[in-house]
Amino acid sequence: MQVVVEFFGQAQQITDASEIELELKDGAVVYDMLQALASVYPVFLETVIDAANWSLKPCFILNLNGKTMIKDPDFVLPAGSRLILMSAVVGG
Secondary structure: OEEEEEEOOHHHHHHOOOEEEEEOOOOOEHHHHHHHHHHHOOOHHHHOEEOOOOEEOOOEEEEEOOOEEEOOOOOEOOOOOEEEEEEOOOOO
16 A cells, blocks of 8 residues: 655655655554655654654654544554654744
């Protein structure tokens, strides 16, 4: 199944990209998506992803389809999901 991850804030600065399309197995969870992201952007293991439990570091948040904030790494992602990965704190 395919999901799109959009990057905002620090995540966008790190990747120098606005989004990425990932191919995941059917029934994939956030954990699987984070592993796929880390394989494309290894620097995420230092900056965005807590590899000890395959979750986001506290300063990042993940949104599903512009409606739901996701914290649980075992959350099942629907096929065709559009995820937004962004910094939880934004300066102005």
